[in-house]
Amino acid sequence: MFHSPYCLAALLLALSACTARPSAGDSAGDTTTDTSSSAASTSMDPIDGVATGSASTTEAGSSTMTIPGGPPSMCGPPCDETWTHVGDLYIGDLMYSSTDEFKCMTRVVGNLDISDLDQAQLSGLRNLVSIEGSLSILGDTLTDLSPLSCLEEVTWQIQLGPAVNLTDLSGLDSLRFTQIFALLYTAATALPTFAPDFAGLGQADITGNPELVDLDGAATWKTSDEGVWTIVRDNESLKSVAGLQPLLASSPTPPHVWLENLPALESLAGLEGLTALGHVDLVWLPLVPDLAPLTQLKSVAALTLGMMPLIQDLQPLSQLESAGLLGLGSCVQYDSWFGLDGLTSLAGLSSLTTLDSLMVVDNENLMTLAGADKLTSVSGSWSVDDNPALHSSAIDAFAAQVGSEPCWRDDPECICYHRPDDDIPH
Secondary structure, three states: OOOOOOOOOHHHHHHHHHOOOOOOOOOOOOOOOOHHHOOOOOEEOOOOOOEEOEEEEOOOOOEEEEEEEEOOOOOOOOOOOEEEEEOOEEEEOOOOOOOHHHOOEEEEEOOEEEEOOOOOOOHHHOOOOEEOOOEEEEOOOOOEOHHHOOOOEEEEEEEEOOEOOOOEOHHHOOOOEEEEEEEEOEOOOOOOOOOOOOEOEOEEEEEOOOOOOOOHHHHHOOEEOOEOEEEEEOOOOOOOOHHHHHHHHOOOOOOEEEEEOOOOOOOOOOOOOOOEEEEEEEEOOOOOOOOHHHOOOOEEEEEEEEOOOOOOOOHHHOOOOEEEEEEEOOOOOOOOOOOOOOOOOOOOOOOOOEEEEEEEEOOOOOOOOOOOOOOOOOOOOEEEEOOOOOOHHHHHHHHHHHOOOOOOOOOOOOOOOOOHHHHOOO
């Protein structure tokens, strides 16, 4: 399935309320405003605990305010007094030719959206340390993120892109916390490493970055307490995902991994050592030779394999005991890939005893469904379709083995059209 580049996993919606994070002022470079000791002209808002100061109204009608009286800057250019912006803030080329008026702003309590400004025009953000909301940056002019070199936390998500000339992400090397990181349609050549104590990531979406060849920067990232979704797709030059291994291995719950449409990916190295996984899509990976990194996998919520023509067998899955969904190819109408042309049987699934749903579709040379000898039932539906070398007698033999008949296209509850991840926003 090719999901929208802006998808957010539904399970992450609760993270903002429960994910622990390091305070942006814990390090020596603290420049955040202590609202309890703000200037005498401010007062404490009893609703949200934010000190109030001078207020204004944006063109869209939303209320914003600034809180003066912050301590001197300690990270960026010298400021004797820093301040906080309360409310969503949009900085774009139609409103600002520079950001000098923000040069002593260390904190935004709200979302910060930046569009169509280059790094020189954004130099007024060099003291920004904390965004209590989301950060979105897009446009064709920005090439690096050096104006954000003091940024330590973004409490919800960072979305970079579309930004087709953005190549250098090292300006985020001070970042210690964000829940969602999305790198969408940029010219980035490497992932940022973030700060050494970075933690709290719940989702990473790396989509449409044609110059990216590896994910090594992710090796220092740490997950949230809720685990992590990793979505990597449409990166035409990406050769390695090995940098994901420490991130996935550190997940306290089974991580979810989507690797889709990666025509240069040479192997699944990065998935090794994992015994349990959540939703896994390995699709349109024409150069991946085998499933060897999955040799320790014992359980998976959903595993879909498609358009991997070099895969000859499922032997690396010999330890797999349980699966929610197992898809060898796909028959969902909006999917645009095919099955495993090198597969001839289910040999390799020798430990599989528990399976909720199965779809076996568009596998050109599949001749038998033998190989999962311990499987005696499929608790949900199963579908076998468009496998030209598979004789009906082989389907009948599998039906006898699991004690149920396959479903067909005219059945709305068939696994071809209803899958466990259908409820995840795409």
